Amino acid sequence: MSNEEWMTSACILCELNCGIKVQAGGESDREIVRIRGDEDHPASKGYLCQKASGLNHYQNGKDRITSPLRRKSDGSFEEIDWDTATREIMERFAAIRDTHGGDKIFYYGGGGQGNHLPGAYSSATRSVLGSVYRSSALAQEKTGEFWVNGQMFGSMVKGDFHHCDVAFFLGKNPWHTHGIPRARVFLRDFAKDPSKTMIVVDPVVTETAKMADIHLRVKPGTDAWMLAAMVAMLIQDERHASAWVEEHTQGIEEIKSAFADISVADYCAHAGLTVEEVRTAVDAIANAKGMAMFEDLGVQMNHHSTLISYLEKLVWVLCGHFGKEGGQYVPAYLQNIAGSGRSSRKTPVAKAPIISGMVPCNVIADEILTDHPDRYRAMLIESANPVHSLADSNRMREALRSMELVVAIDIAMTESAREADYVLPASTQFEKWEATFFNFEFPENYFHLRKPLFEPLGESLSEAEIHARLVEAAGVMPTELVDELRGLLRDGGRAAFRERFMQAMAEDGMVSKLAPVILYRTLGEVLPEGAKEGAVMWPLTLGFAMRDSASLARAGYEGDPITQAEKLFDAIIAGHSGVVFSRDDMSTAWERMGQEGGIQLALPSLLDELSVLEAGPIQRASTEFPFALSAGERRDYTANTIYRDFGWRRKDPDGSLRISPDDAADIGLETGDQARIVTAVGSAMARVEVTDRMLPGHVAIPNGFGLDNEDGTRSGVAPNELTSLADCDKFAGTPHHKFVPARIEAVA
Numbered sequence: 001m002s003n004e005e006w007m008t009s010a011c012i013l014c015e016l017n018c019g020i021k022v023q024a025g026g027e028s029d030r031e032i033v034r035i036r037g038d039e040d041h042p043a044s045k046g047y048l049c050q051k052a053s054g055l056n057h058y059q060n061g062k063d064r065i066t067s068p069l070r071r072k073s074d075g076s077f078e079e080i081d082w083d084t085a086t087r088e089i090m091e092r093f094a095a096i097r098d099t100h101g102g103d104k105i106f107y108y109g110g111g112g113q114g115n116h117l118p119g120a121y122s123s124a125t126r127s128v129l130g131s132v133y134r135s136s137a138l139a140q141e142k143t144g145e146f147w148v149n150g151q152m153f154g155s156m157v158k159g160d161f162h163h164c165d166v167a168f169f170l171g172k173n174p175w176h177t178h179g180i181p182r183a184r185v186f187l188r189d190f191a192k193d194p195s196k197t198m199i200v201v202d203p204v205v206t207e208t209a210k211m212a213d214i215h216l217r218v219k220p221g222t223d224a225w226m227l228a229a230m231v232a233m234l235i236q237d238e239r240h241a242s243a244w245v246e247e248h249t250q251g252i253e254e255i256k257s258a259f260a261d262i263s264v265a266d267y268c269a270h271a272g273l274t275v276e277e278v279r280t281a282v283d284a285i286a287n288a289k290g291m292a293m294f295e296d297l298g299v300q301m302n303h304h305s306t307l308i309s310y311l312e313k314l315v316w317v318l319c320g321h322f323g324k325e326g327g328q329y330v331p332a333y334l335q336n337i338a339g340s341g342r343s344s345r346k347t348p349v350a351k352a353p354i355i356s357g358m359v360p361c362n363v364i365a366d367e368i369l370t371d372h373p374d375r376y377r378a379m380l381i382e383s384a385n386p387v388h389s390l391a392d393s394n395r396m397r398e399a400l401r402s403m404e405l406v407v408a409i410d411i412a413m414t415e416s417a418r419e420a421d422y423v424l425p426a427s428t429q430f431e432k433w434e435a436t437f438f439n440f441e442f443p444e445n446y447f448h449l450r451k452p453l454f455e456p457l458g459e460s461l462s463e464a465e466i467h468a469r470l471v472e473a474a475g476v477m478p479t480e481l482v483d484e485l486r487g488l489l490r491d492g493g494r495a496a497f498r499e500r501f502m503q504a505m506a507e508d509g510m511v512s513k514l515a516p517v518i519l520y521r522t523l524g525e526v527l528p529e530g531a532k533e534g535a536v537m538w539p540l541t542l543g544f545a546m547r548d549s550a551s552l553a554r555a556g557y558e559g560d561p562i563t564q565a566e567k568l569f570d571a572i573i574a575g576h577s578g579v580v581f582s583r584d585d586m587s588t589a590w591e592r593m594g595q596e597g598g599i600q601l602a603l604p605s606l607l608d609e610l611s612v613l614e615a616g617p618i619q620r621a622s623t624e625f626p627f628a629l630s631a632g633e634r635r636d637y638t639a640n641t642i643y644r645d646f647g648w649r650r651k652d653p654d655g656s657l658r659i660s661p662d663d664a665a666d667i668g669l670e671t672g673d674q675a676r677i678v679t680a681v682g683s684a685m686a687r688v689e690v691t692d693r694m695l696p697g698h699v700a701i702p703n704g705f706g707l708d709n710e711d712g713t714r715s716g717v718a719p720n721e722l723t724s725l726a727d728c729d730k731f732a733g734t735p736h737h738k739f740v741p742a743r744i745e746a747v748a
């Protein structure tokens, strides 16, 4: 049976969240049987990649949980009802809060690639618990860059790829990982256009590198030397845009003195590149009308990552590629998931810097496995799988087991949920209204609230409902106010409701903190088409209208800010393919920059860090671990752990270990052989793929593999059984997953 109706939603496998059209069918009409791109989606415009066609493996995947679960004394789980679950969970959290302080209750997650509403609703529960420390996957990849952005620009920045004439991908393989809308169409068109230049810096001959005009095949882990050489070339040859720099930046004298004596020849050699290769790239950047940059995991999960984020930005700022077409801009946002980039607090035990409010992922286990009085004692995990995704899975498992209470909110029985005391079943992203805050497009930015395709399975609930119930179970939902607000919505409409709600927030701080669940229980109940979970968007549209009324007006929402916000909110609820909410030109980049006096070039702690480069990269060829293992490469059929079901993979079903022909010959390996990967923390067996994509000394395994099956077996290598907590960046604490010292052994 198949339902002919095409319903609208989005793919949830990467941050792009391309619009999809779906037909349901199969058993009880609950299967996704047909998927095509949604032409009406503002960014993807009908585009999809090959991964989206498997979305039924997410919706009807294995390991789905459909009832609240409680751990029994024998370690197994039993089903309980929601009232018991929410009551017991809040009683036990409250006991920990009252004895040790709410700051001992840690929150991890809040959303994956396609679902950011859980994080918005969970803030209510966290306020009730007094939980102040939190983290998410962003604190093992992006926080170093956020910190640099915060200091240089006072805001996040993005590259204007769709208008640039030079595109620079640094440790990024957009052919597979996207990161820009319609990535493959973009890359093909860009590569064909003789007036445009694509620069790719990657030790691997990736699909993207093959399309590049300039592929700098840097030695693994040495990007810092290459980028320092680039800055030095610009300074020493006086190639930088001096008039522009004079007008828009501060600190050029410090930069001149820091890079005056760097040996360009030595630094290029350290990176395994010739001076001519690097100079060709620098010439292209210096001569570009607009250069757009994307740095990603190849450098962000590698040595000197925060320094690299800084050097990379110096290269294009010195060439004037900010605030002009094809350069970098400051995006409009409804919810700023990147935060301020500031770091004003430290973690309670390890004293690690908290950037943009997030505890570095690599210290979480150490903050738990200690007798320090300030250790985290309980954890709420939501829409994340830290046992699988954070460094040193065994240590994370041990940390969770040692805690007084762990609660996981997930759709599936994951490696992390298995360590929890309670598991709460969330509806899938196709069973509730859901959205991502990962959109940062320019000159128009958009937002897409997706309508559910199916009823929730079993007893599962949306996170909005779960957090409302947790707050109610704690007895702190202001029920009189809720009733009053419901009455106002019924009789007086939105205006009277807004006035009373604003007044209540001004009078009582707790009302502001609980606002998401109060709105869900009031405004959410009267939204068209039952769009309950959309309620939390209402204050976000108001916030944007207050900050950026002009941008909203250019996008077609006229009137005073309140009128604009209400119009935008209604459009978001009604617009099932997404709506454009901002329309900018490059002058807005300058207006949005949170930095007085222009771009700050001189960041003293990172300029000091340049001295560590003087000694050159560490030589490891003759050590116990002679290889740099990239643990977690993205490939055709990887999508974090969103698909737990392996049936969707049409290639590389067990996730091969890629190795260069020279190394394979040395060790005595051929394609199809089994090899053992050994690191300082663990070992694993993998099938070998000999390929000249890889440089000698460099091997790679994919991410998202190694999920545990119910019967105790595991499919493929779980990368973080091999990675270490200690191996991380000294500024942001982000792990060196792309450079795990390893040994490869042939297995008879």
Ligand SMILES: Nc1nc2c(c(=O)[nH]1)N[C@H]1C(S)=C(S)[C@@H](COP(=O)(O)OP(=O)(O)OC[C@H]3O[C@@H](n4cnc5c(=O)[nH]c(N)nc54)[C@H](O)[C@@H]3O)O[C@H]1N2
Binding pocket: 014, 015, 141, 170, 171, 172, 173, 174, 176, 177, 178, 201, 202, 203, 204, 206, 218, 219, 220, 221, 222, 223, 296, 297, 298, 299, 302, 630, 632, 633, 634, 635, 636, 637, 638, 639, 640, 703, 704, 738
């Ligand atoms: N297919 C697919 N797409 C995805 C995802 C997925 O799981 N699967 N996940 C999404 C997520 S969460 C993220 S964060 C992004 C990540 O997107 P990317 O960062 O593009 O992904 P990776 O493949 O992890 O790493 C990028 C590149 O870094 C290179 N690299 C390794 N070592 C070095 C080095 O020393 N220097 C340099 N310059 N490069 C190096 C690798 O060869 C690789 O090509 O992808 C998103 N998109």
Ligand SMILES: Nc1nc2c(c(=O)[nH]1)N[C@H]1C(S)=C(S)[C@@H](COP(=O)(O)OP(=O)(O)OC[C@H]3O[C@@H](n4cnc5c(=O)[nH]c(N)nc54)[C@H](O)[C@@H]3O)O[C@H]1N2
Binding pocket: 112, 113, 115, 118, 136, 137, 138, 140, 141, 297, 382, 383, 384, 385, 386, 388, 389, 390, 391, 409, 410, 411, 412, 414, 426, 427, 428, 429, 463, 631, 632, 633, 639, 640, 641, 642, 703, 719, 720, 723, 737
């Ligand atoms: N070694 C190594 N480790 C890595 C990486 C690497 O390259 N190498 N990459 C890292 C990166 S960049 C990232 S982003 C992380 C990703 O790792 P995580 O942030 O842990 O997230 P995902 O693997 O995306 O898993 C998302 C979780 O959300 C659940 N889920 C899906 N839909 C819903 C829903 O609607 N509600 C709820 N409550 N749950 C839902 C899924 O079942 C899954 O458990 O992994 C990181 N780990």
Ligand code: SF4
Binding pocket: 011, 012, 013, 014, 015, 016, 017, 018, 047, 048, 049, 050, 051, 052, 178
């Ligand atoms: S995985 Fe492919 S189809 Fe899905 S959102 Fe990303 S680019 Fe779009």
Ligand SMILES: [Mo]
Binding pocket: 137, 141
């Ligand atoms: Mo990521």
